[in-house]
Amino acid sequence: MERKNSFRGIQGAISKINPELLRSVITSGTAARGGPEARSPPGAATAFRHATTPLPVLTSACRSGSKGTAPLTIFYNGTVAVFDLPQDKAESILKLAEKGNVGGVLEAADPTASGHEEDLLTKLNGELLPIARKKSLERFFAKRKERWQNVKRTWHW
Amino acid sequence: MSCGISDVALDLVMGYIDDPRDREAVSLVCKKWYHIDAITRKHITIAICYSTSPDRLRRRFPRLESLKLKGKPRAAMFNLIPEDWGGYAAPWVREIAEAFNCLKALHFRRMIVTDADIALLVKERGHMLQTLKLDKCSGFSTDGLLLLARSCRCLKTLFLEESLIIENDGAWLHELAVNNSVLETLNFYMTELRISSQDLELLARNCRSLISLKISECDVSDLVGFFRLATALEEFGGGSFNDQAGETNRYEMVRFPPRLCCLGLIYMGTNEMQIMFPFAASLKKLDLQYTFLSTEDHCQLIQRCPNLEILEVRNVIGDRGLEVVAQTCKKLQRLRIERGDDEQGLEDEQGRVSQVGLSTLAQGCPELEYLAVYVSDITNAALESVGNYSKNLCDFRLVLLDREERITDLPLDNGVRALLRGCTKLRRFALYLRPGGLSDVGLGFIGECSRNIRWMLFGNVGESDVGLLRFARGCPSLQKLELRSCCFTERALALAATQLPSLRYLWVQGYKASPTGRDLMAMARPFWNIEFIPSRQQIVYDDLDDRPGAIESQAQILAYYSLAGKRTDCPESVVPLYPE
Numbered sequence: 001m002e003r004k005n006s007f008r009g010i011q012g013a014i015s016k017i018n019p020e021l022l023r024s025v026i027t028s029g030t031a032a033r034g035g036p037e038a039r040s041p042p043g044a045a046t047a048f049r050h051a052t053t054p055l056p057v058l059t060s061a062c063r064s065g066s067k068g069t070a071p072l073t074i075f076y077n078g079t080v081a082v083f084d085l086p087q088d089k090a091e092s093i094l095k096l097a098e099k100g101n102v103g104g105v106l107e108a109a110d111p112t113a114s115g116h117e118e119d120l121l122t123k124l125n126g127e128l129l130p131i132a133r134k135k136s137l138e139r140f141f142a143k144r145k146e147r148w149q150n151v152k153r154t155w156h157w
Numbered sequence: 158m159s160c161g162i163s164d165v166a167l168d169l170v171m172g173y174i175d176d177p178r179d180r181e182a183v184s185l186v187c188k189k190w191y192h193i194d195a196i197t198r199k200h201i202t203i204a205i206c207y208s209t210s211p212d213r214l215r216r217r218f219p220r221l222e223s224l225k226l227k228g229k230p231r232a233a234m235f236n237l238i239p240e241d242w243g244g245y246a247a248p249w250v251r252e253i254a255e256a257f258n259c260l261k262a263l264h265f266r267r268m269i270v271t272d273a274d275i276a277l278l279v280k281e282r283g284h285m286l287q288t289l290k291l292d293k294c295s296g297f298s299t300d301g302l303l304l305l306a307r308s309c310r311c312l313k314t315l316f317l318e319e320s321l322i323i324e325n326d327g328a329w330l331h332e333l334a335v336n337n338s339v340l341e342t343l344n345f346y347m348t349e350l351r352i353s354s355q356d357l358e359l360l361a362r363n364c365r366s367l368i369s370l371k372i373s374e375c376d377v378s379d380l381v382g383f384f385r386l387a388t389a390l391e392e393f394g395g396g397s398f399n400d401q402a403g404e405t406n407r408y409e410m411v412r413f414p415p416r417l418c419c420l421g422l423i424y425m426g427t428n429e430m431q432i433m434f435p436f437a438a439s440l441k442k443l444d445l446q447y448t449f450l451s452t453e454d455h456c457q458l459i460q461r462c463p464n465l466e467i468l469e470v471r472n473v474i475g476d477r478g479l480e481v482v483a484q485t486c487k488k489l490q491r492l493r494i495e496r497g498d499d500e501q502g503l504e505d506e507q508g509r510v511s512q513v514g515l516s517t518l519a520q521g522c523p524e525l526e527y528l529a530v531y532v533s534d535i536t537n538a539a540l541e542s543v544g545n546y547s548k549n550l551c552d553f554r555l556v557l558l559d560r561e562e563r564i565t566d567l568p569l570d571n572g573v574r575a576l577l578r579g580c581t582k583l584r585r586f587a588l589y590l591r592p593g594g595l596s597d598v599g600l601g602f603i604g605e606c607s608r609n610i611r612w613m614l615f616g617n618v619g620e621s622d623v624g625l626l627r628f629a630r631g632c633p634s635l636q637k638l639e640l641r642s643c644c645f646t647e648r649a650l651a652l653a654a655t656q657l658p659s660l661r662y663l664w665v666q667g668y669k670a671s672p673t674g675r676d677l678m679a680m681a682r683p684f685w686n687i688e689f690i691p692s693r694q695q696i697v698y699d700d701l702d703d704r705p706g707a708i709e710s711q712a713q714i715l716a717y718y719s720l721a722g723k724r725t726d727c728p729e730s731v732v733p734l735y736p737e
Contacts (some may be wrong), residue, residue, distance in 0.1 A: 010476060048407040075345035128617065129667045129711060131589065134495070136319060136347055137471075139421075140447050141498045147424070 164193070169278065171197050190321035196220050203227065204412050204637070205662060206244055206268065207686065210254030210721040220259045223288070224249075227270035230664050230715060231639065237710060239690065239730040242280060244268040246294075254281035254592065262288035264316075270294045271509035275301035283308040298323035302335075303603070306332035312354040313339055318371065327352045332360035334602065339366060346371035348396050354379040361386035368416075371395050374423060381410050392419035394444060398429050408519030421469070427454050437461035444469045454509040455480045464522025469493040472531050473587055475507040478512030483521025488550075492518070493529040496558065500631065511564065512539035519546040529554040529587075536565050540572030542580025553580065554587035554614070557594060570599030577606035584609055589641070597624030611659075614639040622649035629653035632648040637658055651679035665714040686724065687734040688715040 073088045085093070162170075164267055174180055177200075178337070179317040182196040201207060206730070207450065214221070217686040228244020230237075233351065246268045253260055254277050263278070263286065270291055278286070286309050291297070299322060305315065307330045315333070322345075328401050329350045333340070340360070344351075350373045355683055357375075361367060361383050368436035370387070380396060411432050413420075420433065421444025433440075440462045445455065446469050455470065455478040470478070472494050480715065511534040519542040535557055542569040543553070555574070557564065566572075569588075573595065577583065588595065595618040604627055607613075611634050621627055625645045629652070636659050641649075647668040654663050671677070677687065685697065690713040 101516070126593070129497075131556065131616070132232070132641070133236055135234055135236055137446070137495060138236075139347075144424075144498075 164189075167193055168197065170315070173687055177202070184531075193409060197535060199223055200262075201225070203551055204713070205230075205717050206249070208717055208719045210247050210662075213720060214318055216626035219256065221257055221266075223262035224253075224257075225264040226268065228289040229264045230321070231267075232664060232713075233267050235712070240295070240695075242690075242701050243724065243726055243728065243733055245726060246270040246274050250274040254278065257282075258398055261285055262289040262314075263528050264292060265294055266287070266290070266292040268294050268488065269296040270301075271296045272301040272304075274296055274624055276304055276471050279304045279308045281519060285311060287311050288314040288316075289375055290314070291320050293318060293319045294672065295321035299325045299327070300327050300520040302329035302407050303332055304501055307336055311339065312337060312367075314342040315340070315344070316342065317345045317348055317350075320345075322348055322350060329357065330356040331359070334363055337362050340364040341366045341698060342369040342519050343367070344365070344369070344371040344394075345373055351375075354383060356385040358386055361390075365389060368392065369419070371421075376420065377411055378407050381412070382416055384412060389416065389490050390414040392442070394419075394421040395418060396422055398422070398426060400422045400426070400428070418464075418468075420444070421447070425713070427451065429453055430458055433458065437465060441466040445474075446471055446493075452505045460485050460545055462486060463488075465489055467491040469495070471497045471504075471508070471618050472510045472533070473497050473505045474506035475509060476511055476514035477507060478518070479510065479518045481516045486522060488524055489522040490524050492522070492525065492529070493527070494530040496556070499560070504560045509533040515539040515540040519543045523548065527552040531556045531558055533558050533561055533571075534565050536571065537569055537572030537575070538566070540569060541575040541579075544572075544576040547580055549582060550580040552585040553583060554585075556587075556589040558618070559591060559592060564594075566592050568596045568599055569594055570602060572702045573599055574602040574606055577603065585612045586610050587614035588618060589614065591617050592644075594618060595624075596620055597627060600624035600690065601627035603632075604628040607632050607635070612637045612639075613637065614641070615643065616641045617643060619643060619645070622646055623650045625651045625653050626656075629656040632657055633659065637662040639664045640668070641665070644669060647671045647674070648679060650714070651677050654680040655682070661718040663714070667711050668714070670712065674734075680734070681714065684718050684720060686717055686719045688724070688727070689713070689732045689734050690715065690730060691732065693730065696729040 033088065070090070071085070072085050072093070162344065163339070167190070171183065174183060180194055180198060184191045195217050196219070198218050198221065201214065201218055201221060202225040203214070204227055206226045206228050214224075226246070228246075229242055232238050233242070244267060246265050250270075251264075251265070258284060264627070266441060266577040283305070284411055289305065289309070289312065291304040294317075302317075302322070305312070312571055325531075327350070333343075334356050334447070341364075343360070352372065352375060354375060357370075357372075357380065359682065366387055366389060367387055369392035370390060371392070373395055373398040375395070376399055384393075386391060388489075398408065407584075408429050411557060412434060413432075417436060418439050418443035421442075422433075423430075425445075426449040436560075437458065441461075441464055443462060443465055446467075450458070450473070452475040455474045458479045459468075459478065463485050463571065465482075466488055468482065468486065468489060468491070470493070474482075474494060482492070494510055497508055510530060512531050512532070515530065515535070516539045518528075519539075523546055528547065528550060529552070531554060535555070541554075543550070567590075569590070573588065577586075584636045586603075588603075597620045601615075601624065610632065613632070613635060615638075619628075622645055625643075626649060628670045636656050638657070640659060640663075645653075648671065650663075650665060650668060654660060674689070677689075693710050723735065724731075725731055
């Protein structure tokens with residue numbers, strides 16, 4: 001139960017972190033895992049990507065990525081996520097999972113993390129949810145984006 | 158004789174009493190009045206379809222002429238409710254088919270309606286159905302629409318807005334145009350249905366009373382013929398603009414019908430805006446939520462619209478645009494300012510609404526009855542302004558966006574209190590903030606100052622259970638409460654639910670769960686259904702690209718009074734909770 005709460009803490013907390021900041025903690029190697037890139041909800045960064053294809057199992061072939069990173073596999077609530085992390089980052093994450101404190105990780109990763117974000121995070125215990133988006137507007141934004149991408153494609157000729 | 162009034166007189170007098178609350182009071186006087194109310198009540202709205210049963214409805218109101226049923230919780234509009242949660246129209250349609258032989262108007266909102274349901278409805282009631290609204294529904298296809306189109310010749314209103322419809326073909330519209338001559342309102346706005354403009358022209362020719370048409374995306378330049386024929390049209394929504402590279406006069410030929418006063422055009426951009434100018438001064442209702450207009454465009458357009466009563470925009474309107482609204486739109490009754498896209502560089506830089514715009518608006522538009530706004534910054538003073546000037550406000554909703562780190566003036570305790578004290582007609586109230594946005598004291602203020610408020614939505618309010626319990630000591634009229642992302646414990650939620658005297662519906666997502674979930678049972682009592690939706694990972698498929706996205710959805714509690722007993726149609730994602 002304890003463990004579960006702290007994971008929820010990470011999830012909820014991480015979803016509020018500036019995505020740029022988050023990327024500095026968890027490398028972009030995560031995007032490649034689990035088949036097609038999971039699309040994160042706008043305005044939130046999802047630490048745990050959902051594996052939609054048969055789970056990528058850790059094999060010795062992918063043991064060590066570039067720059068001395070290794071896969072860290074996290075099982076939570078019926079989902080699996082795999083991250084390519086250097087040793088120290090992996091240890092930080094494991095430590096904070098035990099403590100349920102996200103503030104420490106951010107300090108380690110980026111000493112310039114704003115005080116406000118830390119305050120926000122220390123107040124959290126997994127309850128802070130990203131503001132929900134209305135379906136109708138979501139669809140509009142997706143279509144708008146697609147139109148712009150089409151225009152770009154046309155003009156690139 | 159009842160109180161010295163003859164039955165005949167009573168019957169006649171009751172016929173003038175429409176307000177459901179008055180009717181409720183009337184029905185409680187004595188058995189005779191209950192009976193007369195029962196046979197003369199014309200319309201019933203059932204706020205959650207599981208609160209009663211079709212059978213009970215029939216037994217009490219056998220001569221019902223108009224029925225509105227709501228299924229899924231409101232949160233479904235934000236993708237927070239599993240698609241299979243429930244809200245099936247089938248049992249209601251069966252009862253309607255069997256027994257409600259006076260029914261002329263039917264409205265299903267956020268429910269699951271199948272083609273079979275439509276077939277049964279059409280077979281038994283199709284000959285007298287005048288209004289059918291399948292509003293944000295799912296489960297049916299264009300085959301169902303075809304049946305409706307062929308058989309319901311009295312249909313004056315067909316409303317399908319934002320429904321998820323399986324599309325087999327566009328024949329339904331053609332059939333509607335051919336078989337119907339009394340249609341006044343047709344709405345398939347925000348659906349993906351593909352239709353032919355020729356069928357719309359046929360509709361315009363045959364339905365001379367057509368006053369409102371809201372469609373899915375269909376290039377506006379293809380509608381020139383339709384607009385020429387639909388001379389009675391007052392409201393149009395939908396369409397789309399698709400500027401091809403190099404084409405400059407694609408929309409030059411577009412002339413809107415002479416009586417048009419309500420308009421909402423999708424994907425309209427700066428270059429196309431001027432087609433509205435000739436009749437902008439007669440516009441009463443304007444929807445710019447799905448346009449590509451900049452802040453400056455909003456200013457240019459709105460300053461030509463002094464008769465605007467209803468305006469819907471995204472926050473790209475900015476404080477500058479709100480200033481124009483305040484100066485120009487003195488008759489404004491309803492204003493909705495939606496949230497823009499989060500991604501950088503996609504929205505106008507000036508596209509932020511703050512306390513500045515809000516205060517100016519309140520002072521400039523005293524007729525405001527409905528105000529919903531996503532703000533980037535806020536102050537207590539701005540809320541006080543609303544309390545001072547917006548005396549007609551019945552519905553106020555404020556969401557504080559989470560992009561800015563620093564907000565000018567938090568907590569909003571005093572401003573909220575001033576607003577609630579000033580806006581005495583307030584019936585609906587929503588406040589979505591961030592931690593620190595409203596203290597426990599502020600929550601207490603809301604409890605004390607919300608005499609007439611029936612619905613409330615809160616996000617990130619309060620600091621602890623103390624706040625919630627203070628709140629729950631007040632709010633005498635609160636019937637429906639939605640809480641999201643708050644810090645309250647299960648125990649406090651359960652306690653508050655039992656204390657609020659008028660509460661009949663509670664929805665919560667994001668709370669401090671107890672280790673065993675037993676604390677929730679503190680609110681268990683007869684006729685109170687409690688449903689638990691465990692947290693889940695939802696795979697959402699984007700319509701446009703096939704890549705799946707994952708949405709983590711936190712656990713939810715839904716509780717409501719019901720005379721129908723336990724739900725028997727819960728899917729796996731919903732766990733009904735009952736005390737042992």
